[in-house]
Amino acid sequence: MESFKLVRPEHLNHFGYLFGGFLLKWVDEISWIAASRDHPGCSFVTVAMDRAEFRRSVRQGTVLRFVAEEAGRGRTSVEYAVRVYADHLDTGSEEPIFATHVWFVCLDAAGMKTPLSPPGGMP
Numbered sequence: 001m002e003s004f005k006l007v008r009p010e011h012l013n014h015f016g017y018l019f020g021g022f023l024l025k026w027v028d029e030i031s032w033i034a035a036s037r038d039h040p041g042c043s044f045v046t047v048a049m050d051r052a053e054f055r056r057s058v059r060q061g062t063v064l065r066f067v068a069e070e071a072g073r074g075r076t077s078v079e080y081a082v083r084v085y086a087d088h089l090d091t092g093s094e095e096p097i098f099a100t101h102v103w104f105v106c107l108d109a110a111g112m113k114t115p116l117s118p119p120g121g122m123p
């Protein structure tokens with residue numbers, strides 16, 4: 001799944017660059033949406049996120065492109081690979097700025113972990 005965010009003034013830290021907490025929130029949220037769309041009927045919660053390294057600062061006005069794709073699945077859990085790119089609208093180019101993996105566990109109505117839904121259906 002592909003998604004976009006615009007880095008606005010309210011997303012900046014006191015140095016004037018994107019605050020990493022917003023990026024982590026977007027990564028969690030967008031990969032959760034991807035997992036929920038791919039596995040209808042599962043109520044997912046985030047159980048883990050892989051290493052987070054911030055190697056590029058991001059300026060206000062940057063359009064971020066997020067790509068979240070399933071990278072593995074177990075009995076009750078799914079793994080999503082998330083890559084984030086900064087789009088340079090002036091040149092039409094982009095650069096990778098962040099990548100990680102996120103794991104989600106499928107819960108039933110009682111909040112207990114439950115096997116993943118069969119493809120295209122309820123659990």
Ligand SMILES: CC(C)(COP(=O)(O)OP(=O)(O)OC[C@H]1O[C@@H](n2cnc3c(N)ncnc32)[C@H](O)[C@@H]1OP(=O)(O)O)[C@@H](O)C(=O)NCCC(=O)NCCS
Pocket residue numbers: 045046047048073074075076077078103104105112113
């Ligand atoms: C998610 C939760 C239901 C898991 O319950 P649990 O009894 O601890 O689960 P388990 O240790 O048996 O793991 C369940 C699955 O998650 C996977 N898992 C657990 N910890 C993991 C980790 N650190 N990395 C990757 N996968 C992990 C297990 O491999 C298992 O997958 P499988 O069934 O596909 O083989 C429970 O920990 C919970 O409610 N956490 C809070 C979730 C939450 O509120 N998230 C929002 C952020 S605070």
